[in-house]
Amino acid sequence: MEQNQLQPVSFARHKNWRWKRFTSYRFATQKTQSRIVMTEASEIAAAFPIIFQETDLGIEPKALFSLQKKAPNPFVTTDGRWLASYVPAELRCPPFQLARTEYSSHDRHHNVQLLVDETSALLTTQPEDEPFFSDNDELSQNLQDVLRFCSHGPQTTKRRSMLVVDWRRWGYSKPLATTAASNCPPARWQSRRIDWMH
Incomplete structure (x- = not known):
């Protein structure tokens, strides 16, 4: 089985990528x-x-x-x-995960970074699937929702x-x-x- 290849989500790398929810x-x-x-x-x-x-x-x-x-x-x-x-x-976040950085005394929680498993079969380039980024080059609303949901634990x-x-x-x-x-x-x-x- 191919190992997960987690990469930080970035506009430069993933601007044309899409994802679909797992079944x-x-x-x-x-x-x-x-x-x-x-x-x-x-x-x-x-x-x-x-x-x-x-x-x-x-x-x-x-x-x-x-x-x-x-x-x-x-x-x-x-x-x-x-x-x-x-x-x-x-288990409701794939193909995304969070990486946690050191605890910040300024904002009183762990900083987090959104990662994506680039080997996941849930990643596509099909236009009907969920985009990583919106038309104004910002993280899409659905992906922001995933980030918010997955962030509760690290905080x-x-x-x-x-x-x-x-x-x-x-x-x-x-x-x-x-x-x-x-x-x-x-x-x-x-x-x-x-x-x-x-």
Whole structure:
């Protein structure tokens, strides 16, 4: 399978590009986890286990689909249907993703950059599909909507990172070696209410 080739969306590179909304979740067949937007936390918690993962930009809550990295996502059928009761917001953004820069003390959130997977079959040059840019050379309204939707998670990373650090300090997490008779990745943590992994 060809690897994703994520590139920053720019007028110089993508002025004539178009995209179409996906109709299948086959792109998620190898995903074992997904980022969480804080506004969807209750829906995520009702459908999946939640873990916390330490990254260079902070601590992120994620929906866990599987502990087996090479196994197919159990929530995606062979014909691309999604089986769980809820679809995480991150899986509703393809073929776009966000890259997060360092936390800005000036505007109090992470700066974000819109990326596109240039290997995606959702990219076209057909006039009936959605343009990347409008006639006045600005990001199209539909793509602005995608950027706004996908930006909710990165903008809250700093706040939730501070909260999870407090949870660790208060002793709510502990090392976890196995769960449900499965070996866990190294440095995974479990608490009464949350899981922690880095």
